[in-house]
Amino acid sequence: MRLFWLVFVAAILLGITVVSSEAGWLIYHKPAFKGKIIDIETREPIEGAVVVAIYYKYPIISGPAGGSSSIIDIREILTDKNGEFYIPPYTTIIQPLSEEDMANFIIYKPGYANIGELNLEGYFSGKETKDQEGTLFWNKELKFRLLANGVVELPKLMTWEERWKTNMISVSGDTPKSKWPLLNEAIENEEEWLKRNKDWRLK
Numbered sequence: 001m002r003l004f005w006l007v008f009v010a011a012i013l014l015g016i017t018v019v020s021s022e023a024g025w026l027i028y029h030k031p032a033f034k035g036k037i038i039d040i041e042t043r044e045p046i047e048g049a050v051v052v053a054i055y056y057k058y059p060i061i062s063g064p065a066g067g068s069s070s071i072i073d074i075r076e077i078l079t080d081k082n083g084e085f086y087i088p089p090y091t092t093i094i095q096p097l098s099e100e101d102m103a104n105f106i107i108y109k110p111g112y113a114n115i116g117e118l119n120l121e122g123y124f125s126g127k128e129t130k131d132q133e134g135t136l137f138w139n140k141e142l143k144f145r146l147l148a149n150g151v152v153e154l155p156k157l158m159t160w161e162e163r164w165k166t167n168m169i170s171v172s173g174d175t176p177k178s179k180w181p182l183l184n185e186a187i188e189n190e191e192e193w194l195k196r197n198k199d200w201r202l203k
Helices: 002-016 121-125 160-166 181-196
Strands: 027-030 033-039 050-059 070-078 084-087 090-093 098-108 115-118 132-135 143-146 151-154
Touching: 027 050, 027 098, 033 050, 033 098, 033 121, 050 084, 050 181, 070 084, 070 090, 070 181, 098 121, 098 181, 160 181
Parallel strands: 033 151
Antiparallel strands: 027 090, 033 084, 050 070, 050 098, 098 115, 132 143, 143 151
16 A cells, blocks of 8 residues: 555656646646637738637546546637737646646627637647638528638628627636636627617628
């Protein structure tokens, strides 16, 4: 039994001294993420879009029903006047018997189709090399585009109904709103706008 604990402690100390850019045990690390959000038609930059990075971990050992990912942390930022954003690298220590999992992203800008909880870390870390077209879950005709250089093209919303539907977005799980204040504020502001403009339609 004593030998077991000596080996266990040694494994922990060894794990803490190693930082890996890949999925790891004890050390959780994600690279920097950067990208640009633009209008799909005009190709003009979209300033003030909320970009949310949600960092997940996964249990190495789980019960009969299997394990599920859980949120470690959340980072938010607004795009600048060029539509660009930068989220610094993220490193932390996670408990034993857990390992690094995906980083999901939410992209939210009132008046535009919004992207909720997609694994886009390949695009924003520069690893993904293929352009891709996606369809929003609530409207199969409303498409956005992901470009391999981290550029995301979003379509404008044309009606009040579209804006109302796309505003139904949040961080998954029981994560308190205080962990994503920028997204929460933008959603609340849009809710107030929708109450005041029920007959709105883009001219």
